[in-house]
Amino acid sequence: xxxxxxxxxxxxxxxxxxxxxxxxxxxxxxxxxxxxxxxxxxxxxxxxxxxxxxxxxxxxxxxxxxxxxxxxxxxxxxxxxxxxxxxxxxxxxxxxxxxxxxxxxxxxxxxxxxxxxxxxxxxxxxxxxxxxxxxxxxxxxxxxxxxxxxxxxxxxxxxxxxxxxxxxxxxxxxxxxxxxxxxxxxxxxxxxxxxxxxxxxxxxxxxxxxxxxxxxxxxxxxxxxxxxxxxxxxxxxxxxxxxxxxxxxxxxxxxxxxxxxxxxxxxxxxxxxxxxxxxxxxxxxxxxxxxxxxxxxxxxxxxxxxxxxxxxxxxxxxxxxxxxxxxxxxxxxxxxxxxxxxxxxxxxxxxxxxxxxxxxxxxxxxxxxxxxxxxxxxxxxxxxxxxxxxxxxxxxxxxxxxxxxxxxxxxxxxxxxxxxxxxxxxxxxxxxxxxxxxxxxxxxxxxxxxxxxxxxxxxxxxxxxxxxxxxxxxxxxxxxxxxxxxxxxxxxxxxxxxxxxxxxxxxxxxxxxxxxxxxxxxxxxxxxxxxxxxxxxxxxxxxxxxxxxxxxxxxxxxxxxxxxxxxxxxxxxxxxxxxxxxxxxxxxxxxxxxxxxxxxxxxxxxxxxxxxxxxxxxxxxxxxxxxxxxxxxxxxxxxxxxxxxxxxxxxxxxxxxxxxxxx
RNA sequence: GCCGGAGUAGCUCAGCUGGUAGAGCACCUGUCUUGUAAACAGGGGGUCACGGGUUCGAGUCCCGUCUCCGGCCCCA
Numbered sequence: 001x002x003x004x005x006x007x008x009x010x011x012x013x014x015x016x017x018x019x020x021x022x023x024x025x026x027x028x029x030x031x032x033x034x035x036x037x038x039x040x041x042x043x044x045x046x047x048x049x050x051x052x053x054x055x056x057x058x059x060x061x062x063x064x065x066x067x068x069x070x071x072x073x074x075x076x077x078x079x080x081x082x083x084x085x086x087x088x089x090x091x092x093x094x095x096x097x098x099x100x101x102x103x104x105x106x107x108x109x110x111x112x113x114x115x116x117x118x119x120x121x122x123x124x125x126x127x128x129x130x131x132x133x134x135x136x137x138x139x140x141x142x143x144x145x146x147x148x149x150x151x152x153x154x155x156x157x158x159x160x161x162x163x164x165x166x167x168x169x170x171x172x173x174x175x176x177x178x179x180x181x182x183x184x185x186x187x188x189x190x191x192x193x194x195x196x197x198x199x200x201x202x203x204x205x206x207x208x209x210x211x212x213x214x215x216x217x218x219x220x221x222x223x224x225x226x227x228x229x230x231x232x233x234x235x236x237x238x239x240x241x242x243x244x245x246x247x248x249x250x251x252x253x254x255x256x257x258x259x260x261x262x263x264x265x266x267x268x269x270x271x272x273x274x275x276x277x278x279x280x281x282x283x284x285x286x287x288x289x290x291x292x293x294x295x296x297x298x299x300x301x302x303x304x305x306x307x308x309x310x311x312x313x314x315x316x317x318x319x320x321x322x323x324x325x326x327x328x329x330x331x332x333x334x335x336x337x338x339x340x341x342x343x344x345x346x347x348x349x350x351x352x353x354x355x356x357x358x359x360x361x362x363x364x365x366x367x368x369x370x371x372x373x374x375x376x377x378x379x380x381x382x383x384x385x386x387x388x389x390x391x392x393x394x395x396x397x398x399x400x401x402x403x404x405x406x407x408x409x410x411x412x413x414x415x416x417x418x419x420x421x422x423x424x425x426x427x428x429x430x431x432x433x434x435x436x437x438x439x440x441x442x443x444x445x446x447x448x449x450x451x452x453x454x455x456x457x458x459x460x461x462x463x464x465x466x467x468x469x470x471x472x473x474x475x476x477x478x479x480x481x482x483x484x485x486x487x488x489x490x491x492x493x494x495x496x497x498x499x500x501x502x503x504x505x506x507x508x509x510x511x512x513x514x515x516x517x518x519x520x521x522x523x524x525x526x527x528x529x530x531x532x533x534x535x536x537x538x539x540x541x542x543x544x545x546x547x548x549x550x551x552x553x554x555x556x557x558x559x560x561x562x563x564x565x566x567x568x569x570x571x572x573x574x575x576x577x578x579x580x581x582x583x584x585x586x587x588x589x590x591x592x593x594x595x596x597x598x599x600x601x602x603x604x605x606x607x608x609x610x611x612x613x614x615x616x617x618x619x620x621x622x623x624x625x626x627x628x629x630x631x632x633x634x635x636x637x638x639x640x641x642x643x644x645x646x647x648x649x650x651x652x653x654x655x656x657x658x659x660x661x662x663x
Numbered sequence: 664g665c666c667g668g669a670g671u672a673g674c675u676c677a678g679c680u681g682g683u684a685g686a687g688c689a690c691c692u693g694u695c696u697u698g699u700a701a702a703c704a705g706g707g708g709g710u711c712a713c714g715g716g717u718u719c720g721a722g723u724c725c726c727g728u729c730u731c732c733g734g735c736c737c738c739a
Contacts, residue, residue, distance in 0.1 A: 112734095124667060125733095219734030220666025227736045231666050234734070266674080275712075275730050333738090349739095378739085383664045384730085386737060398739065483739090495739060532739045564696040591696070599700035613698060623698080631699055 003061035022055040025067050035069040037079055037204045052079065054147055054202045070241040081106035083145065083204050084213050084239035088113045090195035091134035096121060101197065102166040102223060102232055108491065110238030114221055117233055128215045139210050143193035145203035149186040155198065166223065167198045212246040213239035256489040261542040262389040268547055268604065279387040279394030281535060286555035289584065293553050294534050295375050298399040305420060307373040307401055312353030314377065318343040323508050324352035325444045329477045335379050350376040351527055354402040355509040363513040368523065369405035369413055376400050390539035391494055398533050403526040410501065410524050414460045417499045421484055421530045428541060434466055435483045437474035444478055445504035453501040454480045478504040489543040496532035496540065551607045551647055558585045559606050561597040563613030565589060570617040574610060577637060581645045602627060
């Protein structure tokens with residue numbers, strides 16, 4: 001008896017019946033046999049993708065297979081990181097008797113394992129050297145990963161006897177997930193050295209494949225992500241095939257720290273934080289300049305697209321929040337104040353104010369859509385533990401707009417919101433991801449309303465041919481939404497823009513417009529923010545540009561640097577001339593060397609440095625140095641002004657309504 | 664909010680087992696009059712996050728609070 005398998009190059013390989021992935025690798029060549037980590041075979045059917053399996057498992061006849069080695073990319077890396085997680089658990093169980101293990105998967109750039117340490121034991125990064133040493137011993141010993149398929153009851157008994165409650169719970173859940181129709185008979189266990197774990201696999205042949213690893217940090221994590229359950233101790237680490245790759249990875253992390261917006265904000269003098277108002281930025285003049293440039297862009301793009309700017313109050317009687325539903329669903333995140341016996345709430349969102357404003361006047365169907373824009377200041381009492389630089393604050397402003405329209409206008413409005421969002425992000429070269437978030441458990445409004453709203457968002461996404469991720473249960477309490485996400489310098493994902501469809505608030509505020517039939521009708525409300533919050537957007541943007549803001553956003557666009565204070569008068573004239581082009585320009589008239597002035601201007605990442613001395617004064621010229629590009633040489637002042645005017649104009653973003661729509 | 668860690672000058676940090684707080688940069692003053700990434704000299708600046716405790720004596724040890732950092736839960 002023999003089986004035949006097909007290799008990636010199309011060649012067929014004949015192997016004895018019962019041959020394993022390891023046998024296939026040896027049959028191809030001894031080098032591959034040594035390098036092989038696992039084997040990829042077609043999935044078990046039911047539409048799954050290919051399945052990665054241990055080398056030691058028998059191959060199915062007729063399979064098209066691929067042997068994974070250290071050169072197989074992310075899949076192979078994931079495999080050894082999963083291996084490394086088990087080695088971490090082995091080391092920790094060696095060192096901390098009585099520790100309970102839970103789960104330890106590979107993640108994007110590493111792995112983690114969650115433990116419950118015995119009462120009174122805490123683990124910190126100071127313990128890493130010891131744990132890593134133990135891990136190294138296990139890796140060096142080249143302990144094989146051995147799979148064992150055990151009857152459910154046997155496995156359960158084994159973990160129960162060991163006091164491994166989390167594993168017992170996992171087995172019980174696997175059993176109930178299987179259901180009565182397809183009862184689960186066995187579970188797989190993997191053993192490496194002294195350590196055995198409940199694990200679906202696959203794993204590499206032995207711990208030896210883990211070329212280089214490093215523990216990163218320790219953190220708390222709720223068991224099963226549930227804040228009502230035990231807080232476990234999570235140890236993060238990463239692993240690579242070679243020491244060089246690990247070093248490279250650590251180097252990248254180091255560099256990422258240099259573009260952390262919190263550091264850039266301080267170094268560039270944009271904003272600062274203080275204990276006197278946790279979660280609220282203090283914007284310095286330079287930062288305020290950037291902030292205002294973005295608000296200006298919102299205003300300009302909005303007014304070109306039929307938005308009207310409005311202003312609504314900061315503080316409202318609790319009655320308004322009861323009407324909007326925030327009192328029930330959001331109160332704990334609101335700042336409350338009391339005034340003359342009235343309970344008031346500081347607004348965490350603009351929507352109720354805008355709904356009230358819409359309702360304050362009569363509207364005809366001819367007026368719709370009504371689009372209210374307000375870069376409104378919001379306060380949300382976020383839990384202290386979630387605050388994070390500009391990316392998560394308590395005090396911020398959104399580029400918030402609410403569109404009141406007819407049922408028929410919804411798709412067109414959602415579409416133009418998305419198009420406007422993409423035009424906005426294109427200005428910053430942002431590469432964003434979309435998520436469609438559907439009805440959450442905590443919600444208001446009928447199921448029919450949710451059906452309708454979700455269907456409309458879905459159809460618009462499909463019509464525009466946009467790819468998106470589905471995020472079930474993550475909608476706002478009043479409606480489903482399309483969220484726009486971006487990652488920060490360390491790969492953490494943050495939501496920026498959002499487009500939310502809301503049938504509920506118009507109902508609660510009893511909003512209406514007069515239709516062509518002279519009857520009252522209920523408008524639909526669309527909530528949208530494209531930047532999301534200016535704070536978060538600026539944080540992400542700083543990291544995206546590593547602080548090198550494009551000319552139109554730079555707080556100081558040009559700085560004049562006289563070579564000595566004998567030329568301060570000419571330098572002032574240059575400054576005034578350049579300012580005449582509408583540029584933000586400074587003069588550095590200090591009695592310092594030109595070298596120092598240039599160095600400081602470079603560190604401030606100012607786009608243009610204009611060096612002036614004897615020669616320039618004589619010729620009415622400036623010597624232009626461009627940030628990063630270096631010395632561009634001397635040119636007539638007039639020529640520089642023309643150049644700057646052109647760049648400011650083209651960069652001043654004049655997106656027009658007629659600009660091509662993005663497909 | 665939860666788990667762990669940290670808080671010394673504006674910034675980056677030093678300060679061993681408790682014995683009266685230090686460096687570089689930044690800032691101020693003076694000299695230099697500077698040509699494409701740091702001139703030279705001098706000077707000011709810290710209730711060592713805050714509050715309690717132990718001690719003859721606390722930046723250092725203990726407790727509490729606040730803030731920040733890394734995650735978790737949550738979120739724009």
